[in-house]
Amino acid sequence: MPSYSSKIEEIRRKEYGYIKDVTYLDHAGCTLYPSTLIHQFTQDLTSNLFGNPHSASPSSMLSSERIESVRSRVLQFFNASPEHFDVVFVANATAAIKVVMEGFRDLEGGYWYGYHRDSHTSLAGVREHATVSRCFARDSDVEEWISAKDEGADTTKLFAYPAQSNMNGRRSPLQWCGQIRRNKAKTYTLLDAAAFLTTGNLDLSNHEDAPDFISMSFYKIFGFPDLGALLVRKTSADILMKRKYFGGGTVEMVISVGNSWHSKRKVVHSALEDGTLPFHNIVALGHAMDAYQQLYGSAKNVSSHTAALAKTTYERLSAMKYSNGNRVCEMYKDPLATYDDATTQGPTVAFNVYNWDGSMVGKSKVEEAAIKNKIHLRSGGVCNPGGVATVLQLSHEDMRKNFDAGMRCGDKNDIMAGKHTGIVRVSFGAMSSMADVDRFMKFMEATYLRGGMSLEVPSGFFHEKAGSIKKQKSGGLRMMIKNIARGHTQVSA
Ligand SMILES: Cc1ncc(COP(=O)(O)O)c(C=O)c1O
CATH class of the missing domain: 3.40.640.10 (Type I PLP-dependent aspartate aminotransferase-like (Major domain))
Known part of the structure; x- marks a missing residue:
């Protein structure tokens, strides 16, 4: 069962000073080493x-x-x-x-x-x-x-x-x-x-x-x-x-x-x-x-701590909605898996982002926005061709067409023929904390919901086509609207 470790903030302060200014959410790529490990190893090699x-x-x-x-x-x-x-x-x-x-x-x-x-x-x-x-x-x-x-x-x-x-x-x-x-x-x-x-x-x-x-x-x-x-x-x-x-x-x-x-x-x-x-x-x-073993005791402890973080993130991202009722994220959890059960689900959350009008935000745009906010996450096909094709409903013909049209692994061809080509992924590790989740959610809300407030868009304000501006009001609102059209690339915008 998910169970958050209250000791984690102290462990973070003592052992992971090198991430104090960033929010690292790519533990499925590589998790992080504690200072103790490096010191003990160095001591061993030098003596x-x-x-x-x-x-x-x-x-x-x-x-x-x-x-x-x-x-x-x-x-x-x-x-x-x-x-x-x-x-x-x-x-x-x-x-x-x-x-x-x-x-x-x-x-x-x-x-x-x-x-x-x-x-x-x-x-x-x-x-x-x-x-x-x-x-x-x-x-x-x-x-x-x-x-x-x-x-x-x-x-x-x-x-x-x-x-x-x-x-x-x-x-x-x-x-x-x-x-x-x-x-x-x-x-x-x-x-x-x-x-x-x-x-x-x-x-x-x-x-x-x-x-x-x-x-x-x-x-x-x-x-x-x-x-x-x-x-x-x-x-x-x-x-x-x-x-x-x-x-x-x-x-x-x-x-x-x-x-x-x-x-x-x-x-x-x-x-x-x-x-x-x-x-x-x-x-x-x-x-x-x-x-x-000294810091976390056992893999079981790590499992329940990280499950608590992933469950919260999944629930908060799933609940994010624009004022018109549209969801911000499409979530890619397997229907048979649950964050409450470590035998079916690990602490990874995969999703894609949509604008208020249902238009798609490219995965690399989300990653770029995250980088500007010192958040390290992963986007793309993540070396999982079958899993990604399944959740994005990409047939093998779709994938070959995308390839023939120039798409390559790791590039910025985010949306092709009206479908996402990859996903956005956040993943947790032993030293992840609830503060990481909060910073990530604040980034998502500020970038896509403007600081947690969903934006009421007057009807007729936009052309039907996503992003084009018909009328403009004050400079501030104009700026916000432009940023929505671009896929909200920066919290401070
Ligand atoms: C499930 C899985 N298998 C294999 C690999 C490949 O690992 P490595 O690049 O360390 O060989 C990864 C890397 O992310 C992975 O997640």
């Missing part, structure tokens, strides 16, 4: 000698010991037993997904790939090596597929989905992994937990029902370091060990001259961690977990 791991020197041994200790702490963080799980350190969640893809790609018989509509682009890309792929547009389609008689039982299959949509924060049913294991032959599951773990509590104590593979980026949980991991259920690791590539550190022996032969390492992480590990980052991860 110890860390060498390249895996040799006999004391500096090298120190790095190796630290890596193994942090590896086991990562398992503890998720309540995962070392008997059943291993941690493969990689650069980020995308790299973790690619490790899984490499195993499946190199299977003799190829693989079938299924992925959920809400998947991040990095999951969608796995389809490119699959023999056949299917994007599931609805949960009910996934459930039907799980319970259906197994066709193509000889084919190895991989089903991937995000634990939380990075677009609107909708959380997916985690029980699918166990159901798939029980009902489908030769079918593996990849849970992309990158967005979920910023505020979600992942408990892997029940290894029978756990996903086979879990991808994550630690900067999204702790703010720092820039590091990722793939958690692998050991009984499912064989498939990953089948990948053909080997890199420095992943082999026991390689023969190159006169013949080509090699023998791979047998321990899961040793066989999959290519090259020198980012060992300084792994050292930092140990400090990141210390600081997180």
Whole structure:
């Protein structure tokens, strides 16, 4: 249940001085590091000698010991037993997904790939090596597929989905992994937990029902370091060990001259961690977990604190109306999700803005206005092609037409053929506060409702066409009307 932490203002003052002048609402992009973490990490680096791991020197041994200790702490963080799980350190969640893809790609018989509509682009890309792929547009389609008689039982299959949509924060049913294991032959599951773990509590104590593979980026949980991991259920690791590539550190022996032969390492992480590990980052991860536990206690606390913030924001944005009764925002929450239930919804709020007359305000215009008011949020397609297309009702034909007309990811083609091309997203993290919500709402009200007062527009004042001015009264009113027509770009305007 949502429950706001009263300690947060003090934590903010002590640990996050660097955001005192801004309102940071992009935790789904990257959450923020506390000063304690940076100080402890710096202290550690400046008082110890860390060498390249895996040799006999004391500096090298120190790095190796630290890596193994942090590896086991990562398992503890998720309540995962070392008997059943291993941690493969990689650069980020995308790299973790690619490790899984490499195993499946190199299977003799190829693989079938299924992925959920809400998947991040990095999951969608796995389809490119699959023999056949299917994007599931609805949960009910996934459930039907799980319970259906197994066709193509000889084919190895991989089903991937995000634990939380990075677009609107909708959380997916985690029980699918166990159901798939029980009902489908030769079918593996990849849970992309990158967005979920910023505020979600992942408990892997029940290894029978756990996903086979879990991808994550630690900067999204702790703010720092820039590091990722793939958690692998050991009984499912064989498939990953089948990948053909080997890199420095992943082999026991390689023969190159006169013949080509090699023998791979047998321990899961040793066989999959290519090259020198980012060992300084792994050292930092140990400090990141210390600081997180010291400041917030547990992921459960973070989850309920951030749920309270998102619920308030969602309710206040949904209730914002012009005096003619038109809503300011169209909200993109999944109908099955609720901010009161952390199993269905994470602390992300996705929306688009409309003018008083129902005309659309481009997503990038909202972001530009926010930037002028020192508010950091996200707008665009947010690397979630299926989720965004669904909420904006963009068919694949619409998307191709937009592309052919010049639209590209991250550009300012906000509205095409009468439809939004992307969304506006605000997302919360462990250190977000109710003051952030208030500042954001004040910005929305001042920009779109003129300081909280909805504007009565006399009938006949405007042409039917949005924004054109027919009559003008006083200079002040004229200025307000112009700003409405432009999409209200500044609070002070
Ligand atoms: C759900 C999800 N998956 C994957 C990624 C990719 O993460 P990274 O860029 O750290 O690899 C993100 C990033 O926002 C995400 O939200």
